[in-house]
Structures are given as C-alpha cells and as structure tokens.
Amino acid sequence: MRYLYCLVGLFVLLGIAYAAGGHLPVQSPVMMDSDTYVDADHASESFGDSDLLWASSSGGNPVKVAYLSFVNDFVTNSVSSSDQIDAAKLSLNVAKVEKPGKITAYFIEGPTTNEATWDSKAKYETEASGFADVEAEGEYSLDVTPIIKEAIKSCPGECGYTIALVAEGDASVGFASSETCKDKKAEECSGKKPVLEYTLTD
Numbered sequence: 001m002r003y004l005y006c007l008v009g010l011f012v013l014l015g016i017a018y019a020a021g022g023h024l025p026v027q028s029p030v031m032m033d034s035d036t037y038v039d040a041d042h043a044s045e046s047f048g049d050s051d052l053l054w055a056s057s058s059g060g061n062p063v064k065v066a067y068l069s070f071v072n073d074f075v076t077n078s079v080s081s082s083d084q085i086d087a088a089k090l091s092l093n094v095a096k097v098e099k100p101g102k103i104t105a106y107f108i109e110g111p112t113t114n115e116a117t118w119d120s121k122a123k124y125e126t127e128a129s130g131f132a133d134v135e136a137e138g139e140y141s142l143d144v145t146p147i148i149k150e151a152i153k154s155c156p157g158e159c160g161y162t163i164a165l166v167a168e169g170d171a172s173v174g175f176a177s178s179e180t181c182k183d184k185k186a187e188e189c190s191g192k193k194p195v196l197e198y199t200l201t202d
Contacts, residue, residue: 128146
C-alpha cells in the first residue's frame with residue numbers, strides 16, 4: 001500500500017511539473033566525451049590534460065580555442081527533431097581571467113579528441129552560437145539552444161558533437177576543465193567542470 005501511495009505521489013508531482021513548466025527536462029547532464037584547447041603559439045601541441053581550458057584572442061583573432069566534445073544522447077532521450085528542444089544551457093566555471101571580454105560558443109559537427117592541436121583543429125560553424133560577457137571569475141551560463149538544435153539537424157543518430165569556445169577582441173579566459181575534477185568526489189566538483197543540459201518541449 002505504501003508503494004502505491006508513493007507512485008500516486010510521483011504522478012501528482014509530475015502533473016504539477018507539467019502544469020507549471022510544460023517542459024520535459026533531460027534526466028541528467030549530457031555526458032562529455034573530452035575537453036581540451038588548442039594554442040596558435042604551440043600549433044603542434046595538445047592540451048587535453050590541462051586543468052584550464054583557454055579561450056584567448058589578440059586583435060580580434062583567436063589564438064587559443066577551447067573544445068568541449070559531447071556524447072550524442074538524442075536517441076536515448078527519443079529526440080529526433082530540433083523542434084523537440086525547448087532550451088539548452090552550457091554552464092562554465094571561469095577559474096582565471098587574464099583579460100575580460102566576450103566568449104562565444106560555436107557548433108562543430110563531430111567529436112573532438114584530447115589529441116587535437118591548432119594545426120589539426122576542426123572548423124566551427126558561426127551560424128549556431130551562444131555567448132557570455134566574462135568580467136571576473138565565477139560561474140557563467142550560456143544559452144546554446146541554437147547549437148543543440150543544429151546538432152540534431154546534423155546528426156539525429158549517435159554521432160558526437162563539439163562546442164568551441166572562442167574569445168572575441170582581446171579577451172583571455174581560462175575555464176575549469178574536467179581534469180579539475182579528476183580523482184575527486186562529485187560533490188567536490190559541483191559547479192566546476194563544464195555542464196551541458198537541455199529541456200524538451202511537451
């Protein structure tokens with residue numbers, strides 16, 4: 001009987017959630033496959049084991065670009081159309097600011113490995129983007145809804161996709177990477193490493 005009451009309570013809570021928001025959240029953040037950055041001054045080197053993901057520009061030209069590669073979970077969540085995406089958010093922790101400024105996120109079709117270098121980096125698509133104005137260290141959220149919609153259009157199957165973080169103007173910002181949380185408990189890393197989440201329309 002107690003089990004039955006629990007089930008009834010769960011359905012009531014779900015009904016309230018639908019009435020309040022009308023959106024279905026993804027049960028957990030999208031799993032990140034890898035994260036790294038590339039550096040024009042060290043064009044043949046990879047930085048997949050770095051604690052910081054750098055996005056820097058000089059005179060309006062990017063000189064360091066961060067890459068966040070995610071596992072495609074659209075099939076798992078029964079997503080086959082970009083119309084099913086209501087909103088998507090990328091949460092980042094800015095651990096170091098050398099020069100404040102605008103950081104823009106762009107979509108890249110396909111995964112990016114930790115071995116990526118400036119010479120081998122993938123080209124990002126400027127049509128699908130989101131941005132944040134970074135002034136100081138702390139947590140930032142980017143609206144990346146257009147990027148996730150584009151990811152579904154490009155590959156509704158199980159192929160991965162990447163988000164590139166590009167600095168505008170003369171900004172230089174270091175984000176906490178997944179390496180920051182290596183060998184640490186989940187609660188110790190809450191709000192530190194990059195987190196991608198999206199919600200579905202009802």
